[in-house]
Amino acid sequence: MWERGYASTSPRKILDRAEVGQGSMYHHxxxxxxxAAAAFERSAAATLARAESVLAGSEEDAASRVVGYLLAQRDVLLGCPVGRMASDPDVLASDSLSAILRTTFAQVRALLTEVIATGIAAGGLRAADPAELADTVLAVVQGGYVLARAEGDAEPFERAVRGAAAMLRTDGERGDRAKR
Amino acid sequence: MWERGYASTSPRKILDRAEVGQGSMYHHxxxxxxxAAAAFERSAAATLARAESVLAGSEEDAASRVVGYLLAQRDVLLGCPVGRMASDPDVLASDSLSAILRTTFAQVRALLTEVIATGIAAGGLRAADPAELADTVLAVVQGGYVLARAEGDAEPFERAVRGAAAMLRTDGERGDRAKR
DNA sequence: GTCTATAACTCGATAGAC
DNA sequence: GTCTATCGAGTTATAGAC
Incomplete structure (x- = not known):
């Protein structure tokens, strides 16, 4: 479902890949x-865990952690395992699936807001509303996926996050220092 | 198709809405x-035209035009009529549909790059690579749509673009002055 | 617990009357 | 140029043997 989205992933395809019969799937x-909710919950938890490991680390200063989140390695052309689901009408129509989407974004947003507020206070990030900047960072990443998939090329994603890192840091030119 | 995406919009639904029979559609x-290519070409042209009207205007300075693009009114919960298509595997698999996607993004990207370069030279925008910032701006908008649709609420979009405007402008606090 | 068979439905597309 | 009827394939789900 990460590869093809929810609606386009039929039970038949799942069964072929898993090499089991229909009965097995509908038994469990x-x-x-x-x-899909079980699979999505797994990948959302993994995505959140990776965000936490970058954002909640205590070795680097807050500004570097935010930039590190932007520049972290991702399977750009596959799309975000969480954000990808937001474009599927069937997912938004499902309470159980859309709930995972909302809570995962809310958790990363909360993490980002806190680290950004710390970074602004410490002077490494430009002064602005931390809640707004948290959504800006989330949007740059999610939008980077969209641009990259539209192009069939990871470059637009890379440009978008590098540009964002340069804008956020008070020493803009070294914005990409953290992870490269 | 703007409302439901490409794959989820069946001929049956189109015919019901248009109040014609199957034969009419397959005749034309x-x-x-x-x-879909005809419909998509129309909405892509309209989207490009609106971007041009904001970005290519000569009354405001370049920085205000970039911020104006970020803060422009949009049907946030419907999604971007162009970017929405990028998440559909069937669209990416179609040469004719994905071509519209690529060229439309390329055109807005070129416009943005030019205006941003002008804005940096004039001092209204922070100094950074204009090509990177153009993708950052595009990504904030596209990602804002993703976040808003995931939440079922336009607020994440509004926060994301306001945060981006504040970061881009050299007088960050008044970043949202242009269109509000 | 897993399998095959099949139900009931929708899909995109075509045929042929009018 | 538009209509209704229908095709064959694929969809999600269920039935019932093993």
């Missing part, structure tokens, strides 16, 4: 939606 | 893909 999961 | 368009 009541429906495609329940299966 | 060879396939769903051809129909």
């Amino acid at each position: 999961f009541g429906s495609k939606e329940v299966l | 368009f060879g396939s769903k893909e051809v129909l």
